[in-house]
Amino acid sequence: xxxxxxxxxxxxxxxxxxxxxxxxxxxxxxxxxxxxxxxxxxxxxxxxxxxxxxxxxxxxxxxxxxxxxxxxxxxxxxxxxxxxxxxxxxxxxxxxxxxxxxxxxxxxxxxxxxxxxxxxxxxxxxxxxxxxxxxxxxxxxxxxxxxxxx
Amino acid sequence: xxxxxxxxxxxxxxxxxxxxxxxxxxxxxxxxxxxxxxxxxxxxxxxxxxxxxxxxxxxxxxxxxxxxxxxxxxxxxxxxxxxxxxxxxxxxxxxxxxxxxxxxxxxxxxxxxxxxxxxxxxxxxxxxxxxxxxxxxxxxxxxxxxxxxx
Amino acid sequence: xxxxxxxxxxxxxxxxxxxxxxxxxxxxxxxxxxxxxxxxxxxxxxxxxxxxxxxxxxxxxxxxxxxxxxxxxxxxxxxxxxxxxxxxxxxxxxxxxxxxxxxxxxxxxxxxxxxxxxxxxxxxxxxxxxxxxxxxxxxxxxxxxxxxxx
Numbered sequence: 204x205x206x207x208x209x210x211x212x213x214x215x216x217x218x219x220x221x222x223x224x225x226x227x228x229x230x231x232x233x234x235x236x237x238x239x240x241x242x243x244x245x246x247x248x249x250x251x252x253x254x255x256x257x258x259x260x261x262x263x264x265x266x267x268x269x270x271x272x273x274x275x276x277x278x279x280x281x282x283x284x285x286x287x288x289x290x291x292x293x294x295x296x297x298x299x300x301x302x303x304x305x306x307x308x309x310x311x312x313x314x315x316x317x318x319x320x321x322x323x324x325x326x327x328x329x330x331x332x333x334x335x336x337x338x339x340x341x342x343x344x345x346x347x348x349x350x351x352x353x
Numbered sequence: 354x355x356x357x358x359x360x361x362x363x364x365x366x367x368x369x370x371x372x373x374x375x376x377x378x379x380x381x382x383x384x385x386x387x388x389x390x391x392x393x394x395x396x397x398x399x400x401x402x403x404x405x406x407x408x409x410x411x412x413x414x415x416x417x418x419x420x421x422x423x424x425x426x427x428x429x430x431x432x433x434x435x436x437x438x439x440x441x442x443x444x445x446x447x448x449x450x451x452x453x454x455x456x457x458x459x460x461x462x463x464x465x466x467x468x469x470x471x472x473x474x475x476x477x478x479x480x481x482x483x484x485x486x487x488x489x490x491x492x493x494x495x496x497x498x499x500x501x502x503x
Numbered sequence: 504x505x506x507x508x509x510x511x512x513x514x515x516x517x518x519x520x521x522x523x524x525x526x527x528x529x530x531x532x533x534x535x536x537x538x539x540x541x542x543x544x545x546x547x548x549x550x551x552x553x554x555x556x557x558x559x560x561x562x563x564x565x566x567x568x569x570x571x572x573x574x575x576x577x578x579x580x581x582x583x584x585x586x587x588x589x590x591x592x593x594x595x596x597x598x599x600x601x602x603x604x605x606x607x608x609x610x611x612x613x614x615x616x617x618x619x620x621x622x623x624x625x626x627x628x629x630x631x632x633x634x635x636x637x638x639x640x641x642x643x644x645x646x647x648x649x650x651x652x653x
Contacts, residue, residue, distance in 0.1 A: 224459065225459045225460065225462065225463050225466065225481075225483075226462075226463045226466035226467045226470060227445070227462075227466050227478065227479055227480065227481035228478045228479065228480060229480070230480055231441060231443050231444065231478070231479055231480045233385075233386060233441065233443045233500070233502045234384075234385065234386075234502070234534075235533075235534065236386075236533060236534075236536075238443055238444045238480040238500070239480060240480040240481050240482060241481065241482030241483065241484070256638075291531060291533065293531050293533045293538055294531065294538045295527070296482065298482070298484050301637045301638045302453075302637075302638075303453075303487075303602075303603075303637055303638060304638070305637075305638055306638055306639070306640065306641055306642040307640070308638065308639070308640055309524065309525045309640040309641075310525065312525065312526075312527075313525050313526045316525065316526035316527050317526045320526060328527065328528045328531070329527055329528065329531055330527065330528060330529070330530055330531045330538040330539060330540040330648070331525075331527035331540050331541065332540060332541030332596065332598070332646065332648045333525075333541065333640060334541070334598050334636045334637075334638070334639050334640070334646060335636055335637040335638030335639065336484045336485055336486065336636065336637055337451045337452075337453055337455075337484075337485040337486060337487045337603075337637040338406075338451045338452075338453060338454070338455055338456055338458065338484070338485030339456070339458070339484050339485065340456065340457070340458055340459040340483060340484070341456055341459075342456040346482065346484060348480070348482045350533070350538070352533045352534070374609065375609045375610065375612065375613050375616065375631075375633075376612075376613045376616035376617045376620060377595070377612075377616050377628065377629055377630065377631035378628045378629065378630060379630070380630055381591065381593050381594065381628070381629055381630045383535075383536060383591065383593045383650070383652045384534075384535065384536075384652070386536075388593055388594045388630040388650070389630060390630040390631050390632060391631065391632030391633065391634070446632065448632070448634050452603075453603075453637075486634045486635055486636065487601045487602075487603055487605075487634075487635040487636055487637040488556075488601045488602075488603060488604070488605055488606055488608065488634070488635030489606070489608070489634050489635065490606065490607070490608055490609040490633060490634070491606055491609075492606040496632065496634060498630070498632045
């Protein structure tokens, strides 16, 4: 079963790659390493403004992280034209907009990691760091950057 | 027009590479990927102490980020001996010392990104993440690390 | 003198690689770059809960960072089966759980950097960024991720 079949079975539509809101590009290839910019959580096309430990639960944060993973998928598709070319999801850096007492950024991050493993199978398990940021662009709740190998 | 001409036209002097203030080195090559350490904003040779959203405006933060990009340029020059060897600016991680309600780290980061694109032309557009850190070394306002391809 | 002799002389026992507490893996190879996940500080096998600038001194933080470096060593050993295969410690990202006025994350980070340089000799000096995070997984005091070249 190809990844496109899995994506369809999950009812996911690969989104178009979003244009960056600032002076950078969504991805850069360096040899066979594909570096994806930090992608921020959005809802209805706008930044998903919230802070974990203040006005968003861990469960909601997981959903936000999952939605960022879907946007990263859109960028992976735009970069490779064929997700079958992805050899490995190498690394995620998961930034969680956190009140000073929110200690579950790793649980929030699982929302992205679990989807990627579900989609990419044995090419999906990745190295990862997750942490609580003091703030994120536009006040969004989650930002994720990725390194993938093609 | 070479990058050195552009640097001259902008009135920029490439600084000497700064010695790290701790137990690490300013750059490491891994194959053709050049990893630069986090460089902190300085003014008059000392850490530029400020926090966005508290005692520094976004415009000032952009200038600080631009000054860090110039210091990164000094390290790129020391690492390569010839900026023409830089094939691509691959990735920036931009850390902004932020009060908990400052939501424009991406705008601050543009101060560095815009200069790099101006200097490196089509080798300049890069992947990027920007976020608000709770604090930075010495209380500096901005810290930036870079990956470049040679 | 091999690195194993140095490790023994320092009275360090290489720990077994810890199982991640979430949906990711401790390391991923991408070509000859080895990406290690963020490793969190532990004490007695549990997250070492503390925040710099609130209830932990810089000296204690250095010891915590050193202990994370030892855990990273365990993962390097598991990944390579032979630390002699490590060609270079390329890069550390050191995340320090920080109160908003703690400005010495770089000093905390030295606890890890100094040990790595001691262990790996001329293969040890690395690029590095250190910063204050608003929070970390489980409330741990320090988290460190690494890139190494094999």
